[in-house]
Amino acid sequence: MRTILKNCKVAGRPGQNVIYIDGGKFADAFEESAADEVIDVKGRTVVPGLVDMHIHLREPGYEYKETIATGCASAAKGGYTSVCPMPNTKPVADNAAVIEAVVKKAQEAGLCRVYPIGAATKGIEGDQISEMGLMKEAGIVAVSDDGRPIKNAGIMRKVLEYSSDFDLPVLNHCEDKDLSEGAMNEGEVSTSIGIRGIPTAAEDIMIARDIILSEYLNIPVHICHVSTMGGVRMIREAKARGVKVTCETCPHYFTMTDRLCENYDTNFKMHPPLRTEEHRLAIIAGIKDGTIDAIATDNAPHHQDEKECEFSNAMNGILGSETAFALGYTYLVRTGEITLERLVELMCHNPSMILKLGRGGMNTGDDADLAVFDVDNEFVFDKNSMLSKSRNTPYDGWKLYGETIMTIMGGKKTYEKLC
């Protein structure tokens, strides 16, 4: 199968406006007459297929929220060709059998490269380290107890040490649960509407602990979804000292604040919670100066019944796959904070590098993973257009730039906007 994409604007490659694909790989130029398909991209922007290092696909166990197939379709619609699902499924992905099942289902769906993340401790209980080696053989690329942070510093030390034997990065959701019994950011808004608060200190304390352990052990650590000014400051300072710490943030932390919780709309409820404007600005500053390495989605599908209820009872998390690039483009690139090339680094090259996935190449011989975005025309995001099984997005009706036109994985179209 030979494909040509013409009239492309390839991010970071001025002058290249045609892409050749042969046998699922990027190829050297060939004649149009030799192509099975010639696609006119009409001057739209082409980037390497995006990599989401933090997603919840919900299968096995929560297929009523999302399946691997629907979650991958949703990711493909967002321009993703690689996703890394977190292990908090039912059963927990803490053993090779579950990982093998995830990998198999993902291959059957064939819509994304799925690189599972294994549980760092058995049952994500935070007590005993998991079978990391066996899970690595089954396909995991990292370990994490996402959502159930490893509370005990002694266990965290063992997780860091043992995972390093297998060269598996550790991704930690930083939250001191003893300090964060609330349902939204602690501050003026939580006080005014009477919702128990989650202080920024709950996140900062565990980030500090993980940096200290990483530095002491000289083992890398990756901080998931940073949402606080203090977190950014500590990671910046640690990086300057040479500590092997990396981190990600999510689009919601640079596009929204806790003010949006004022009407108890549960689509603004997630962990960590939306913070105040000063924290939002600190996240953007961290993205600009390189402190923040990656933008991940923390895409968290939930059923209508789990969100259409009392605020404190509602599940945490929002959908993100289908809006992440457009939010990054609209709120970071169009505003002049960063370049398109830097956005691609944050959403493709850096997550690939942290997890050693080898994604993002566009040279001859590299897997032909790419996404085509329309960055010039505004579109209105409509939750009813989503491919996810769930609808828990706060972005319904938002006017954005960067609509996905097409996604190609290994030379095969995994998403195409119907025109």
Added chain:
Amino acid sequence: MGLKSKDLLGMKQLTPEEIMEILDTAKTMKLVIASSNKKTSHLQGKSVVTLFYENSTRTRLSFELASKYMGSASANITTSGSSVAKGESLLDTARTIDMMGTDIIIMRHNQSGAPHFIAPHLKASVVNAGDGMNEHPTQALLDMLTMYERFDTFEGKNIAICGDVYHSRVVRSNAIGLSKLGAHVTVYGPRTMMPVGIEKMGVRVADSVEDAVRDADAVMGLRVQLERQQKSLFPSVAEYSRFYSITQDMLALAKPDAFLMHPGPCNHGVELPTAVYDCEQSVINEQVTNGVAVRMAVLYLLMARRNNL
């Protein structure tokens, strides 16, 4: 005449004019309560349901009597005796009540925002009878009625509120309502019970009970939620009453004609010594009567809006 919104969700949603209309209406309702024939026809042919997910004596009974004094058909649902105990969701429960032709649903719920969540889904008017730590608007209105009967204006008046500010929906509703009418609210309580950013709601945070009460026109004690004690918010009742209760000596620091309020139920000897509860300046029992009057006014004005539509 009538309220602007279908529902009474909180003091946040009321304008100063609406608050004054409720208070003025409540004053006339007091005449009904005081009369030998406690009966009006304002709610005749209407139905009012109270849906309480939390215990209550004063609020529930006063709403029930208020609706009965005005001639409505009224019914009660509590969580233990209904399908809520079988796990029915709040929304399904509320819709069920709505579909029986209910005009007004009065709800108390242990979660902040619960009435805000159901109100847009219902034809019935929703009255918030206390939601989590958020608001308790009819309590604030009855407190304000009690003050209004003694003040010619709220403008510039100093109101001190002491106790468990963090968990108190009474504080939030009073702070919002009183500020809207130009009064100055000062709060005080243990730091462990003081929510972050409370001063952004327009209240002053005092350094001590004395500091809060000094020159106050009205002093309000709050119930200490003893059931929360295991959460280590204060070390013991003895220590609480020694450092945080409102004593007769402290009350003397307030203005000479100042009066003492408490939303009840009161833990005698904890937030207030019994002698203070019963002292001359105490208007705590009068608040209870005003509770019925204010709830009559709220039901009347909500129904007036419904009838006008």
